[in-house]
Amino acid sequence: MSRRIKKYLPVLKRIAKIGDKAKKDFVPKCDKEFLDCVSECAKNVIKGNVPLTARQKERLCRSRND
Numbered sequence: 001m002s003r004r005i006k007k008y009l010p011v012l013k014r015i016a017k018i019g020d021k022a023k024k025d026f027v028p029k030c031d032k033e034f035l036d037c038v039s040e041c042a043k044n045v046i047k048g049n050v051p052l053t054a055r056q057k058e059r060l061c062r063s064r065n066d
Contacts (some may be wrong), residue, residue, distance in 0.1 A: 023063045 006014075011034065015023060015047050045060070052060075 002040060004033065004037045004040060008034055012037070012041070 001009075015026065018026070041050075045052065
């Protein structure tokens with residue numbers, strides 16, 4: 001685990017538990033290093049470095065607004 005992720009792990013866990021509106025309000029207040037941490041997590045998921053079940057992959061896919 002990278003130094004950046006270790007530093008922000010408690011914040012990431014807290015964000016996972018809050019509601020959607022609170023997440024949207026939180027993002028503009030974040031510092032650049034935290035956003036880089038989230039980007040690093042996303043990059044690892046996309047590259048396949050983080051093992052995910054089929055259900056987890058399904059939940060991460062974009063949903064269409066028809």
